[in-house]
Amino acid sequence: MLFRVARSREGGKITHYDLYKIQEKKGMTILDGLFQIQDRMDPSLAFRYSCRGAVCGSCAMLIDKEPRLACRTQILAVKDEALKLKPFPPLTDAPPGWDKKTEILIEPLPNLPILKDLVVDMTKFYKSLEDLKLWMEPLESKHPRLQSPDEREVIRRYVNCIMCAICYGSCPVNFENEEYVGPAALAKAFRFEQDSRTTDPERYGEAARKSNGAPLCDLVMNCVKACPKGVAPGGAIRKLKQ
Amino acid sequence: MYIYSEEEKNRVIYDHDALIIGAGLSGLRVAIELAQKHDVAILTKVQALRSHSVAAQGGINAALREDDSWEMHAFDTVKGSDYLADQDAVEILTQEAPRAVIENELWGTAFSRTPTGNIAQRPFGGAGYPRTCYAADRTGHNLLHTTFEQAMRLGIKFYDEFFATSLVRDDNRIVGVTALEISSGAVHGFTAKAVVVATGGFGRVYARSTNALINTGDGCALALRVGVPLKDMEFVQFHPTTLYGSSILITEGARGEGGHLLNAKGKRFMGKYAPDKMELAPRDIVARAIRTEVLEGRGFEGRYVHLDLTHLGKDRIMERLPGIREICVHFAGIDPIDEPIPVLPGQHYSMGGIDCDKYGNTTLPGLFAVGEAACMSVHGANRLGGNSLLETLVFGRVVGQKVIEYLGSAKSPSKQVVDDEAYRIREKLQTMTIKEQGESLHELRTKLTEAMDDYVGVFRNANDIKKALKVIREVRIGFENLALGEMDQRFNYSLIRALELENMIDLAESIAQGALMRKESRGAHWRVDYPNRNDEKFLKHSLATLTPEGIKISYKDVNLGRFEVKERMY
Numbered sequence: 185m186l187f188r189v190a191r192s193r194e195g196g197k198i199t200h201y202d203l204y205k206i207q208e209k210k211g212m213t214i215l216d217g218l219f220q221i222q223d224r225m226d227p228s229l230a231f232r233y234s235c236r237g238a239v240c241g242s243c244a245m246l247i248d249k250e251p252r253l254a255c256r257t258q259i260l261a262v263k264d265e266a267l268k269l270k271p272f273p274p275l276t277d278a279p280p281g282w283d284k285k286t287e288i289l290i291e292p293l294p295n296l297p298i299l300k301d302l303v304v305d306m307t308k309f310y311k312s313l314e315d316l317k318l319w320m321e322p323l324e325s326k327h328p329r330l331q332s333p334d335e336r337e338v339i340r341r342y343v344n345c346i347m348c349a350i351c352y353g354s355c356p357v358n359f360e361n362e363e364y365v366g367p368a369a370l371a372k373a374f375r376f377e378q379d380s381r382t383t384d385p386e387r388y389g390e391a392a393r394k395s396n397g398a399p400l401c402d403l404v405m406n407c408v409k410a411c412p413k414g415v416a417p418g419g420a421i422r423k424l425k426q
Numbered sequence: 427m428y429i430y431s432e433e434e435k436n437r438v439i440y441d442h443d444a445l446i447i448g449a450g451l452s453g454l455r456v457a458i459e460l461a462q463k464h465d466v467a468i469l470t471k472v473q474a475l476r477s478h479s480v481a482a483q484g485g486i487n488a489a490l491r492e493d494d495s496w497e498m499h500a501f502d503t504v505k506g507s508d509y510l511a512d513q514d515a516v517e518i519l520t521q522e523a524p525r526a527v528i529e530n531e532l533w534g535t536a537f538s539r540t541p542t543g544n545i546a547q548r549p550f551g552g553a554g555y556p557r558t559c560y561a562a563d564r565t566g567h568n569l570l571h572t573t574f575e576q577a578m579r580l581g582i583k584f585y586d587e588f589f590a591t592s593l594v595r596d597d598n599r600i601v602g603v604t605a606l607e608i609s610s611g612a613v614h615g616f617t618a619k620a621v622v623v624a625t626g627g628f629g630r631v632y633a634r635s636t637n638a639l640i641n642t643g644d645g646c647a648l649a650l651r652v653g654v655p656l657k658d659m660e661f662v663q664f665h666p667t668t669l670y671g672s673s674i675l676i677t678e679g680a681r682g683e684g685g686h687l688l689n690a691k692g693k694r695f696m697g698k699y700a701p702d703k704m705e706l707a708p709r710d711i712v713a714r715a716i717r718t719e720v721l722e723g724r725g726f727e728g729r730y731v732h733l734d735l736t737h738l739g740k741d742r743i744m745e746r747l748p749g750i751r752e753i754c755v756h757f758a759g760i761d762p763i764d765e766p767i768p769v770l771p772g773q774h775y776s777m778g779g780i781d782c783d784k785y786g787n788t789t790l791p792g793l794f795a796v797g798e799a800a801c802m803s804v805h806g807a808n809r810l811g812g813n814s815l816l817e818t819l820v821f822g823r824v825v826g827q828k829v830i831e832y833l834g835s836a837k838s839p840s841k842q843v844v845d846d847e848a849y850r851i852r853e854k855l856q857t858m859t860i861k862e863q864g865e866s867l868h869e870l871r872t873k874l875t876e877a878m879d880d881y882v883g884v885f886r887n888a889n890d891i892k893k894a895l896k897v898i899r900e901v902r903i904g905f906e907n908l909a910l911g912e913m914d915q916r917f918n919y920s921l922i923r924a925l926e927l928e929n930m931i932d933l934a935e936s937i938a939q940g941a942l943m944r945k946e947s948r949g950a951h952w953r954v955d956y957p958n959r960n961d962e963k964f965l966k967h968s969l970a971t972l973t974p975e976g977i978k979i980s981y982k983d984v985n986l987g988r989f990e991v992k993e994r995m996y
């Protein structure tokens with residue numbers, strides 16, 4: 185299999201693409217392929233990783249024009265899977281020379297500044313968590329609170345978010361509007377608002393409904409399709425908008 | 427190539443009262459304790475949420491119910507440790523456990539619940555009571571995100587993607603740290619009165635490990651190099667059930683929920699090894715049982731056995747083990763609702779670590795250790811599942827309090843010493859990146875980690891361990907002649923991986939030396955040539971120190987206590 189990998193030594197924009205021949209084996213992931221390049225062909229290739237098990241959220245990138253976790257994407261299955269996202273420029277502008285049939289195209293996650301090769305600047309993404317104050321105010325108590333299984337079920341899908349920013353990179357609104365806090369932060373705000381244990385649910389809803397939040401969402405639902413953890417931020421945002 | 431500008435060479439050093447290396451659960455918890463009183467910062471090679479704590483699945487132990495008690499929890503822990511744990515430290519761990527779990531619940535962690543709304547608890551290997559609290563099979567994820575939220579709330583300063591390159595010692599105290607800023611390639615000095623090492627485990631010393639790729643034990647190696655001993659390094663836990671191929675963990679929770687282990691003859695074999703506890707016997711026993719089945723020819727493809735969940739049914743699997751199902755589908759193409767999971771033992775947890783007491787004090791004043799990087803020791807020769815997440819939160823708080831005490835009387839450190847050390851590291855990195863021809867990083871790493879798998883694994887003997895030590899020496903020599911290839915200064919991950927390998931060489935040697943010298947079998951350390959436990963000689967912690975001739979091993983006493991040393995039977 186051939187990997188066509190976007191390169192950017194100084195960051196800012198993709199300067200060119202390098203082509204590598206990967207020795208693939210059954211069960212190999214895109215991340216394994218990138219390590220093969222770094223280990224044997226090109227030690228300068230930069231990409232983030234940590235858990236290799238789809239739980240740490242480090243390795244989001246654009247794979248064949250779809251935002252995915254490199255460690256959870258099987259090389260042999262890439263060509264058969266399609267997220268069917270609503271198109272916007274980073275998902276449609278293909279580099280010249282890319283042979284879709286024989287090459288896997290690997291590019292940095294869209295909508296965040298490129299720092300080097302496949303590494304993007306996540307500052308904006310993290311900052312929205314702080315701006316919206318997405319934490320619980322701690323209670324002083326000797327006892328845990330009660331929460332029924334049904335009450336927990338309400339927040340279950342939202343607490344599963346691994347902060348990989350795939351939703352952010354798949355969203356046409358984030359592409360057009362630098363201000364938009366993006367789907368993950370809003371889903372997290374909804375998680376706190378809906379948590380039966382929260383003492384001040386209004387604060388999260390209010391933060392999420394500020395002008396750079398839920399009102400900007402066009403309910404495109406790319407985030408729902410692309411999220412690797414089934415978080416479905418779009419559903420939360422729809423409810424936040426009401 | 428690394429060429430530093432004048433400005434970089436004269437960089438002002440950063441200064442904090444306390445500097446924590448590591449943003450996993452233990453580092454975050456220490457920082458939270460310190461934040462209100464002191465100027466504290468966390469330095470971490472990956473952003474906090476990418477720390478390995480996020481991957482913990484099964485749960486966290488605490489005696490929450492009335493018919494359970496901290497004493498019962500302590501007994502299980504000490505027995506599980508094969509009596510090598512320090513009982514004074516275990517008392518703190520188990521007494522403080524409910525507080526740690528409740529604190530995280532109050533911070534917002536979404537624990538799974540019983541029908542009446544209490545925190546749900548499941549049975550876990552080696553425990554006499556179902557006391558493992560969990561958040562589905564994503565317990566570490568939930569605890570880490572929640573604890574990080576609280577660190578954000580307190581406005582704690584993070585140096586994200588800074589790789590610690592050395593600890594700085596001035597005479598008989600710690601004065602700071604040097605670190606490589608991954609985004610720029612610059613080396614910075616940090617002065618601090620107190621430094622806390624919370625860099626996690628070193629599973630990647632082995633080729634087949636459930637650990638994150640970043641778990642290379644950097645902090646332990648840095649401590650060793652400033653003269654601080656490592657303790658009980660030979661005790662490496664192998665998890666009995668890792669997914670064949672990628673070594674991703676299949677939680678013990680899968681057996682807790684009723685999963686069966688089957689050999690290639692389709693027989694449930696645990697009855698032969700642990701008739702009472704069956705699949706829920708402690709990890710070392712289950713790991714050896716699986717290895718024995720495979721070695722005696724009853725494995726599939728001569729490699730693995732089956733973990734069968736199919737009888738649990740779709741609903742139970744979807745509700746209790748959704749993460750496991752996802753892993754099987756995405757990393758092995760198998761749906762455990764329909765088919766058994768191929769599993770085999772793999773490296774999982776590092777019981778050993780930086781030698782410290784129950785307050786995190788190391789032998790170097792001002793240097794503290796906590797979490798998986800530390801060895802207090804609460805796990806002894808074998809950790810019980812659910813006790814290490816607990817260790818991070820309980821001792822994060824305890825160590826934080828001790829750091830506060832220490833800061834009360836500590837003097838300001840010398841900037842000059844830190845500056846000189848930063849200069850030395852810059853020169854070292856320049857030399858490392860300048861070479862164009864030489865050994866390959868990838869080959870050296872593979873050679874080292876495969877030797878550890880093959881010769882210092884589940885079953886050990888003197889001959890094999892000596893083979894490992896020979897390979898380690900060869901890799902050490904090879905490393906001197908390492909050529910990284912054409913290099914950038916910014917985001918140079920090959921350089922990072924080379925520094926990690928350098929650290930792993932020292933740790934591998936400590937593990938192998940410790941294993942060679944410990945001529946007995948205890949907990950996770952199983953010597954085929956010495957199959958019995960020998961309390962007379964080895965009811966002792968081993969200490970590894972770095973000398974010009976390599977790693978040297980000495981011993982010190984275990985803190986015994988209320989529980990009498992007995993044979994460990996399940």
Ligand SMILES: Cc1cc2nc3c(=O)[nH]c(=O)nc-3n(C[C@H](O)[C@H](O)[C@H](O)COP(=O)(O)OP(=O)(O)OC[C@H]3O[C@@H](n4cnc5c(N)ncnc54)[C@H](O)[C@@H]3O)c2cc1C
Pocket residue numbers: 447448449450451452453469470471472473474476477478479480481482483484485486487565566588589590591624625626627636637638641643644645675774775796797798799811812813814815816818
């Ligand atoms: C797959 C898996 C499942 C597990 N499940 C459970 C479970 O169910 N229950 C349980 O109790 N335990 C479990 N454990 C064990 C438990 O997760 C760990 O022991 C614990 O999370 C360790 O936390 P820590 O804070 O000590 O280290 P980590 O979470 O590993 O954090 C280490 C930190 O140090 C930083 N760091 C490392 N080196 C450097 C450097 N050179 N410079 C700067 N920063 C550095 C990293 O960036 C990271 O932030 C599991 C472990 C594994 C592998």
Ligand code: SF4
Pocket residue numbers: 344345346347348349350351352367368371410411412413414415416417
């Ligand atoms: S909502 Fe999904 S896609 Fe977005 S950050 Fe969370 S896990 Fe990633």
Ligand code: FES
Pocket residue numbers: 232233234235236237238239240241242243244253254255256
């Ligand atoms: S490496 Fe952790 S999600 Fe891919």
